Amino acid sequence: MPGIIGIINKSQRAKNEHDLRLMIDSMMHEPFYNSGIYIQHEQGLYFGWTCHRNSYSDCMPVCNESKDIHLIFSGEVFADQDLLDCLKRKGHVFDPSTASALIHLYEEEGEDFLVMLNGWFNGVLIDSRTAKAILFNDRYGMQRIYYHENKDEFLFSSEAKALLRIRPGLRNLDNRGLGEYISCGCVLENRTLFSNIYLLPGGAKWTFQDGRCTNKSSYFYPGSWEDQPILDxxxxxxxxxxxxxxxxxxxxxxxxxxxxxxxxxxxxxxxxxxxxxxxxxxxxxxxxxxxxxxxxxxxxxxxxxxxxxxxxxxxxxxxxxxxxxxxxxxxxxxxxxxxxxxxxxxxxxxxxxxxxxxxxxxxxxxxxxxxxxxxxxxxxxxxxxxxxxxxxxxxxxxxxxxxxxxxxxxxxxxxxxxxxxxxxxxxxxxxxxxxxxxxxxxxxxxxxxxxxxxxxxxxxxxxxxxxxxxxxxxxxxxxxxxxxxxxxxxxxxxxxxxxxxxxxxxxxxxxxxxxxxxxxxxxxxxxxxxxxxxxxxxxxxxxxxxxxxxxxxxxxxxxxxxxxxxxxxxxxxxxxxxxxxxxxxxxxxxxxxxxxxxxxxxxxxx
CATH class of the missing domain: 3.40.50.620 (HUPs)
Structure with a gap:
């Protein structure tokens, strides 16, 4: 399915660009997909995407007016009209049928903008003002992010095959995941079918600076819903x-x-x-x-x-x-x-x-x-x-x-x-x-x-x-x-x-x-x-x-x-x-x- 791809690695620039294109190629399943790349060499950020033509996310990369904040996004957000109207009253210009409003929501709300998103999605936000990138997904985890990390790099993709394509050493089945798949028809928790490849948990907000992950946090906790009073x-x-x-x-x-x-x-x-x-x-x-x-x-x-x-x-x-x-x-x-x-x-x-x-x-x-x-x-x-x-x-x-x-x-x-x-x-x-x-x-x-x-x-x-x-x-x-x-x-x-x-x-x-x-x-x-x-x-x-x-x-x-x-x-x-x-x-x-x-x-x- 369409999604996002990323390599976070401050070395081997030419190889990273080559690998990024291979990852995108592995996810181009249909002729009606669009794709693109975003690269920031200084921070070691190599990002790409695929999307349905004319879809909500067919506007990547989104940037603000001063071009110091960029967003790579996949999926959809079903925003309340009042929220969009509020952004317009504050002078922001965007197309409400695309993800272009989200960058302005971040400008207004900071990282708390994630709590306001309603839908299934994943994305990565690059804020050049603070030299950081934030990898995130929807609170349920319905738009998957597979990832692999080691001391040299962090790789992620909406499809595991993109990681397997560029790192053949990952092409091994995980026996515990395989046992769960045979028993349950899926893999449980945040494991996958593949050894050393994992799933980003739902509601994730992972921060990267200087080519490495500096914080793994969440922006949503189920308890905030579970603790509500029961109605008659x-x-x-x-x-x-x-x-x-x-x-x-x-x-x-x-x-x-x-x-x-x-x-x-x-x-x-x-x-x-x-x-x-x-x-x-x-x-x-x-x-x-x-x-x-x-x-x-x-x-x-x-x-x-x-x-x-x-x-x-x-x-x-x-x-x-x-x-x-x-x-x-x-x-x-x-x-x-x-x-x-x-x-x-x-x-x-x-x-x-x-x-x-x-x-x-x-x-x-x-x-x-x-x-x-x-x-x-x-x-x-x-x-x-x-x-x-x-x-x-x-x-x-x-x-x-x-x-x-x-x-x-x-x-x-x-x-x-x-x-x-x-x-x-x-x-x-x-x-x-x-x-x-x-x-x-x-x-x-x-x-x-x-x-x-x-x-x-x-x-x-x-x-x-x-x-x-x-x-x-x-x-x-x-x-x-x-x-x-x-x-x-x-x-x-x-x-x-x-x-x-x-x-x-x-x-x-x-x-x-x-x-x-x-x-x-x-x-x-x-x-x-x-x-x-x-x-x-x-x-x-x-x-x-x-x-x-x-x-x-x-x-x-x-x-x-x-x-x-x-x-x-x-x-x-x-x-x-x-x-x-x-x-x-x-x-x-x-x-x-x-x-x-x-x-x-x-x-x-x-």
Missing amino acids: KETYYSRLKHTFQNILPRYFNSKEAVGMSLTGGLDTRMIMACINRPSGRLPCYTFGGMYRDSYDVKISRKVAEVCNQPHYTLTLGKEFLNKFPELAEKSVYISDGYLDAASAYELYLNKLAREIAPIRITGNGGSEILRSVRAFKATAPCNGLLNPDFDDYIRKAADTFNAVSKLHRLSFFIFRQAPWHGYIRHSVEQAQLISRTPYMDNDIVALVYQAPEETTTTNEIPLRLVADCNHALANILTDRGVGGISNASSTLFSIYREFFFKAEYYYNHGMPQWLTILDSMLAPLQLEKLFLGRNKFHHYRIWFRRELAQYVLDILSDQRAVTRSYLNNGFLEKMLMEHMRGDHNYTNEINVILTLELLHRLLIDG
């Missing part, structure tokens, strides 16, 4: 409704076209109920599959119709399967090995979404923030998959996860799950377009910390908000049968939907081993036609056995794959044979090992 139910609802309606226009305000990514759930329904857009001016779309229109597609179509907006279905079909090898490899590469190969549909579908609008509004995080939904967990791999010598790392992963899970339920999501796990898909989405969600707006998150407990585990508040803002939308059932007009018929229909939701989950990739034997015996009946496509648009248990079987076998039967030190090589061969035969289900295991093998080939082995 009616006060909370009233403030949530007002705040949500107030902040939504920030996310739809853009000089570029904005599209609404609709699902059949409540999170995007709330957005549609509260945002008032002219008829026909907000293109809506839903990701769909090849077998049938899913509930997501059917319901989203109704929602768009009620709101008098056009709706499109972006289909994951045979073209995706034909391009899967290329898409899987590019997804793994862009995400620095974090996005699993099976999620290559994110790259494919977001590329299609960009053709509709380069900015995508989603409901991401809504369920987790408003209703405490948690699907993030540590899961031990199947017995026999890994070399027994690796078991300690799997146990450590579970222990670490259990420890961090004890945080405040909201803090766990926004300061742990979102930047560690949610970021992974976000990184590939952002490679294609600009993805926004209003649910992690600072004003919303701060308020939800004050929610009474009884409102954080049910659908009552979201349903009420939808009904109050657009009653017609409240009459439409969600994909899980929630809402709508309550009667005996709707109750039966909800039970029917829930049955097929769970049945598709098992048939799609969660089928237990004992049931796969029966399923293989019934294969001639093609029962997948009954279950698949009602709720999901990707079906890898079947695809790994059919359309994608040859690619999987070519990669995982290769000598390089079967000799990886963390694998039980004999089990790998057995696993592939049994899954392809259809009498065992190893969908998740194949996906993980396929991803790791691509990671080795694209980023480690050279």
